Amino acid sequence: MGFIINLLVTAFVILILSYAMSSVHVKSFWTALWVAFLTAIFTATIGWILGGILNLFTFFLLEAIVGLLVTALMLKLVDKLVGNFKIDGFLPALIIAIAVAVALAIVGWIRGDNDDRYTLLQNQPGVEQVYKA
Template structure:
C-alpha cells in the first residue's frame, strides 16, 4: 500500500510540473493533479487492458505502435473525467504518459516487493 501511495504522489507531482514545460496540458492545482493520478491509475488498471485486447489486431499490424495511441486515449479519458485537467493535441499527452511511465519504473526499481 505504501508503494502505491508513493507512486501516486510522484505521479501527481509529475502531473503538476509537466504543464509548466509543455503547452497543451493544464492542471488547476495540486489536488487536481492527485485526483488525475488516481483516476489515471484506475483507468490503467481496468480500461487499458480492455482497450489493448480490443485493439490487438491493429497493434500487431503496427508492430506495437498503436499502444501509444492507447496511452493518449487514457490521458484523454482522464481529461474527460476530471474537471480542472485539460489536454490538447496528441504529442503533449504522449510525452506526459512517457514521463509518468519512466518515473514509475524508476520508483519501482527502488521499492521492495512484498
C-alpha cells in the same frame, strides 16, 4: 503502499509537465492527484480491455507502445471528465504517458521492485552452474 507511491509520482510528473508544457493545464496538486487516480482506475479497467484488443492486432510485439497509447487515451478521457485539467491535443498526452512510465520505472528500480525476479531466478535448480561457469 506501492499504489500510493505510484499515484504520488504520477501526480508529481503531471504537475511538473503542466509547468513545462503550455498545452497542459492543471489547477493544483490535488487536481493532479485526482487525475492520477482516475487515470490509474481507467487504465486498469477500460484500458486493460482496449490494450488487449490492440495487442491482438500487433500480435503482442508492440505491447509497450500499445500501453503508452492506452495511457495517453485514458489521460484524454480524464481530460474530458475533470474540469480543472486540460490537455490540448494527443501529443502532450503521449508525452505525459512516456514521462510517467519513465518516472515509475525509475522509482521501481530505486525501490528494488526488480529484485524479486532475480531472487526467483536464483532459486531455480541448475542456475548455480550457470553463475559458477
